[in-house]
Amino acid sequence: MANEKIPYKIYLTEEEMPKSWYNVRADMKNKPAPLLNPGTLQPMGFEDLRGVFCDELIRQELDNDTAYFPIPEEIRSFYKMYRPSPLVRAYCLEEKLQTPAKIYYKFEGNNTSGSHKLNSAIAQAYYAKEQGLKGVTTETGAGQWGTALSMACGYLGLDCKVYMVKCSYEQKPFRREVMRTYGASVTPSPSESTAVGRKILAEHPGTTGSLGCAISEAVEVATTTPGYRYVLGSVLNQVLLHQSVIGLETKAALDKYGVVPDIIIGCAGGGSNLGGLISPFMGQELRGEAKYRFIAVEPASCPSLTRGRYAYDFCDTGMVCPLAKMYTLGSNFIPSANHAGGLRYHGMSSILSQLYHDGYMEARSVEQTSVFEAAELFARVEGILPAPESSHAIRVAIDEAMKCKETGEEKTIVFGLTGTGYFDLVAYQKFHDGEMVDVIPTDAELEESFAQLPPQPETL
Amino acid sequence: MANEKIPYKIYLTEEEMPKSWYNVRADMKNKPAPLLNPGTLQPMGFEDLRGVFCDELIRQELDNDTAYFPIPEEIRSFYKMYRPSPLVRAYCLEEKLQTPAKIYYKFEGNNTSGSHKLNSAIAQAYYAKEQGLKGVTTETGAGQWGTALSMACGYLGLDCKVYMVKCSYEQKPFRREVMRTYGASVTPSPSESTAVGRKILAEHPGTTGSLGCAISEAVEVATTTPGYRYVLGSVLNQVLLHQSVIGLETKAALDKYGVVPDIIIGCAGGGSNLGGLISPFMGQELRGEAKYRFIAVEPASCPSLTRGRYAYDFCDTGMVCPLAKMYTLGSNFIPSANHAGGLRYHGMSSILSQLYHDGYMEARSVEQTSVFEAAELFARVEGILPAPESSHAIRVAIDEAMKCKETGEEKTIVFGLTGTGYFDLVAYQKFHDGEMVDVIPTDAELEESFAQLPPQPETL
Numbered sequence: 001m002a003n004e005k006i007p008y009k010i011y012l013t014e015e016e017m018p019k020s021w022y023n024v025r026a027d028m029k030n031k032p033a034p035l036l037n038p039g040t041l042q043p044m045g046f047e048d049l050r051g052v053f054c055d056e057l058i059r060q061e062l063d064n065d066t067a068y069f070p071i072p073e074e075i076r077s078f079y080k081m082y083r084p085s086p087l088v089r090a091y092c093l094e095e096k097l098q099t100p101a102k103i104y105y106k107f108e109g110n111n112t113s114g115s116h117k118l119n120s121a122i123a124q125a126y127y128a129k130e131q132g133l134k135g136v137t138t139e140t141g142a143g144q145w146g147t148a149l150s151m152a153c154g155y156l157g158l159d160c161k162v163y164m165v166k167c168s169y170e171q172k173p174f175r176r177e178v179m180r181t182y183g184a185s186v187t188p189s190p191s192e193s194t195a196v197g198r199k200i201l202a203e204h205p206g207t208t209g210s211l212g213c214a215i216s217e218a219v220e221v222a223t224t225t226p227g228y229r230y231v232l233g234s235v236l237n238q239v240l241l242h243q244s245v246i247g248l249e250t251k252a253a254l255d256k257y258g259v260v261p262d263i264i265i266g267c268a269g270g271g272s273n274l275g276g277l278i279s280p281f282m283g284q285e286l287r288g289e290a291k292y293r294f295i296a297v298e299p300a301s302c303p304s305l306t307r308g309r310y311a312y313d314f315c316d317t318g319m320v321c322p323l324a325k326m327y328t329l330g331s332n333f334i335p336s337a338n339h340a341g342g343l344r345y346h347g348m349s350s351i352l353s354q355l356y357h358d359g360y361m362e363a364r365s366v367e368q369t370s371v372f373e374a375a376e377l378f379a380r381v382e383g384i385l386p387a388p389e390s391s392h393a394i395r396v397a398i399d400e401a402m403k404c405k406e407t408g409e410e411k412t413i414v415f416g417l418t419g420t421g422y423f424d425l426v427a428y429q430k431f432h433d434g435e436m437v438d439v440i441p442t443d444a445e446l447e448e449s450f451a452q453l454p455p456q457p458e459t460l
Numbered sequence: 461m462a463n464e465k466i467p468y469k470i471y472l473t474e475e476e477m478p479k480s481w482y483n484v485r486a487d488m489k490n491k492p493a494p495l496l497n498p499g500t501l502q503p504m505g506f507e508d509l510r511g512v513f514c515d516e517l518i519r520q521e522l523d524n525d526t527a528y529f530p531i532p533e534e535i536r537s538f539y540k541m542y543r544p545s546p547l548v549r550a551y552c553l554e555e556k557l558q559t560p561a562k563i564y565y566k567f568e569g570n571n572t573s574g575s576h577k578l579n580s581a582i583a584q585a586y587y588a589k590e591q592g593l594k595g596v597t598t599e600t601g602a603g604q605w606g607t608a609l610s611m612a613c614g615y616l617g618l619d620c621k622v623y624m625v626k627c628s629y630e631q632k633p634f635r636r637e638v639m640r641t642y643g644a645s646v647t648p649s650p651s652e653s654t655a656v657g658r659k660i661l662a663e664h665p666g667t668t669g670s671l672g673c674a675i676s677e678a679v680e681v682a683t684t685t686p687g688y689r690y691v692l693g694s695v696l697n698q699v700l701l702h703q704s705v706i707g708l709e710t711k712a713a714l715d716k717y718g719v720v721p722d723i724i725i726g727c728a729g730g731g732s733n734l735g736g737l738i739s740p741f742m743g744q745e746l747r748g749e750a751k752y753r754f755i756a757v758e759p760a761s762c763p764s765l766t767r768g769r770y771a772y773d774f775c776d777t778g779m780v781c782p783l784a785k786m787y788t789l790g791s792n793f794i795p796s797a798n799h800a801g802g803l804r805y806h807g808m809s810s811i812l813s814q815l816y817h818d819g820y821m822e823a824r825s826v827e828q829t830s831v832f833e834a835a836e837l838f839a840r841v842e843g844i845l846p847a848p849e850s851s852h853a854i855r856v857a858i859d860e861a862m863k864c865k866e867t868g869e870e871k872t873i874v875f876g877l878t879g880t881g882y883f884d885l886v887a888y889q890k891f892h893d894g895e896m897v898d899v900i901p902t903d904a905e906l907e908e909s910f911a912q913l914p915p916q917p918e919t920l
Contacts, residue, residue, distance in 0.1 A: 008540040080468040112845040154840040174885035380614040385572040425634035
């Protein structure tokens with residue numbers, strides 16, 4: 001079918017949808033470093049993690065060898081409600097840019113959570129239910145993950161307690177309301193409902209909260225309430241495993257038309273979308289079957305890959321979680337206010353960090369004003385209002401397409417469009433009104449943050 | 461393919477997408493009554509309407525005989541960006557209701573305008589551009605139409621001036637911001653920018669505006685600014701023609717699997733979605749080829765079909781527009797505050813009014829609290845947060861499915877899911893907080909409104 005006219009949108013049939021997730025760790029020579037107990041600095045095993053996570057999810061988290069995990073039937077049924085997501089040929093964008101490049105994007109925003117987060121939310125909720133649990137706890141910042149988890153729990157009849165960073169809770173009442181529609185309880189964090197919340201409120205009255213604080217509250221509730229576990233929407237190996245459905249569908253859709261990408265681009269916060277998108281392609285590269293350029297795009301205000309340290313660090317600012325080896329800006333690093341809430345995490349998935357460290361991936365940081373310029377251009381010609389996070393990938397896809405215009409190369413560019421910006425219009429308004437600013441951390445600020453990294457284990 | 465397993469979502473291929481719109485008037489024995497000049501009470505012809513509407517759109521408006529209008533290539537390309545929309549088999553809803561009924565919905569919300577309005581917006585903008593016009597004007601209440609038109613104009617490089625009912629402008633800043641993203645100018649109505657706006661502001665200082673007032677401003681600007689015309693998102697024959705793409709796709713998708721619906725349900729404000737959805741099925745019925753039940757669903761607070769008069773009335777509250785014969789509550793009727801802004805129009809499409817009058821269609825009115833109960837149930841099991849307007853159709857689809865449960869009948873129900881509720885979360889919040897009220901006009905209120913209907917032409 002290589003010469004067949006490629007449609008605007010490629011949809012797989014239900015039969016063509018992936019039946020297993022792909023675990024890229026199985027093909028990595030250098031495996032991602034294990035999670036460490038922050039007290040003993042020893043690797044954490046199954047039993048160490050059982051109080052926090054669901055059993056099956058721990059197995060997935062720790063398994064560096066199994067290449068394919070069958071997707072349970074009930075999850076596949078749920079996927080059919082909103083998947084396959086379309087792989088879109090950006091004919092209109094190509095025309096607008098007058099580039100010889102061929103641009104595709106995998107659009108994950110056509111569901112009520114508005115992003116790819118639902119792919120892992122349903123998996124995590126499913127395993128919690130299978131284990132006979134009553135419910136799960138989590139934190140949410142921008143709100144996509146909390147919404148996705150609420151939807152998954154609402155569908156399965158599982159209780160869902162979301163700790164939402166207080167300033168988001170107040171600034172994004174609509175996100176909160178979507179979660180309530182799906183039956184979740186949403187608590188602004190820090191709250192009086194946990195010991196850690198009360199401690200933080202006593203020390204910092206009037207604080208508007210942080211993701212790290214919300215994580216600490218959600219973990220406390222999960223570990224102290226019988227029948228509950230904690231779930232997380234990014235960073236973890238298990239999340240990248242579930243999100244491989246994005247890359248598997250993308251690859252199947254391209255294969256159907258005989259298209260081989262040259263460049264694969266994704267925005268990177270904790271790494272859930274980028275990791276999922278590139279996994280099967282990276283697997284080919286790791287097995288020596290193909291060669292691609294992979295580009296991770298991060299905000300200049302929170303540049304963990306491009307300016308961070310590759311070191312063991314806490315996953316949360318409250319420093320109660322395990323240590324993970326990753327590119328990090330330091331768990332105390334507070335990025336300047338920017339409008340891509342999903343990309344404000346201080347660290348990066350251990351898998352992606354290892355791949356980047358081993359030279360399999362490039363990284364680029366971009367400033368938010370140029371990101372919104374790309375977002376607006378994209379919205380006008382492709383008809384989709386993109387999320388600020390996704391627009392980081394759009395920015396670099398356009399940049400690469402413009403390079404092709406200069407050189408005349410007909411490269412094939414694939415990028416991940418993780419979601420829609422319907423709940424991010426305050427950001428668009430600031431952009432339209434010329435009030436958007438770009439703030440980049442100074443070297444001195446980063447050095448100060450790096451100085452607070454925990455002691456590094458000697459042998460790892 | 462009749463016995464093939466029906467997928468969760470049926471997508472047509474690009475080749476299967478409609479190449480022509482279908483004009484149901486061609487098969488109607490009793491044609492919809494013509495628009496009348498409010499001064500002379502004479503039918504308005506091509507020349508009478510040229511100052512307000514684009515030439516080609518007037519031709520479509522007046523043509524009661526041509527059954528198929530080819531869709532221009534540029535519009536078909538635009539459609540391919542967000543169409544075909546999926547016809548979804550509501551397996552999860554059926555399971556939840558434990559009904560033998562088979563439920564399908566045609567989902568039009570997967571585009572940034574969030575509704576089906578884009579189908580006509582691109583057509584109207586296209587013909588305006590073809591005519592060499594500089595731009596178009598319109599009004600918007602809830603905001604879907606304004607957003608859709610902004611997207612279409614942004615794509616074609618046409619100027620777009622939107623008059624947005626002032627209370628919506630203030631309560632829905634995000635809608636406004638989406639329109640700005642697409643380059644539209646958005647003015648709160650009434651405004652100082654028009655004579656009619658200044659007059660209204662002088663008479664009613666502090667008014668929060670109305671759709672009728674916004675129409676009057678948009679028409680004034682269109683008729684007094686060289687190179688501009690006025691466009692409208694519902695009610696008109698031309699709009700139902702463009703929206704027939706919904707029904708044509710639905711029918712093609714059902715035909716592909718040998719499915720014949722028993723009941724077809726749509727929400728009805730001005731009639732654009734319902735008219736588009738049912739057109740090809742109604743055509744079959746009018747030609748004696750098939751028999752269906754068609755149900756129009758309207759809010760109990762604005763019950764034009766179920767409690768209105770079939771009479772000539774003004775299309776706007778400012779009484780500057782032509783008279784249309786339709787089921788109407790009177791152009792001065794102000795429905796109580798309800799959260800389905802798209803269903804608050806006092807009248808109904810002339811085509812649908814005639815079909816209803818001739819007994820081809822049923823109508824039902826529902827109260828908004830029961831509508832939101834249906835909306836929340838639907839959101840939880842089908843994963844889509846529906847618009848309040850669309851949820852009227854969901855309510856009746858569920859009611860019909862529950863009747864099947866009682867009788868054991870395996871009826872096939874198809875309904876139109878016009879859009880998503882991402883910008884309607886204030887309404888969901890009121891519902892969750894138990895603050896939603898149902899207000900139904902009294903007979904006396906309606907009689908008072910009917911008393912102000914204009915003089916009726918004798919011979920029509």
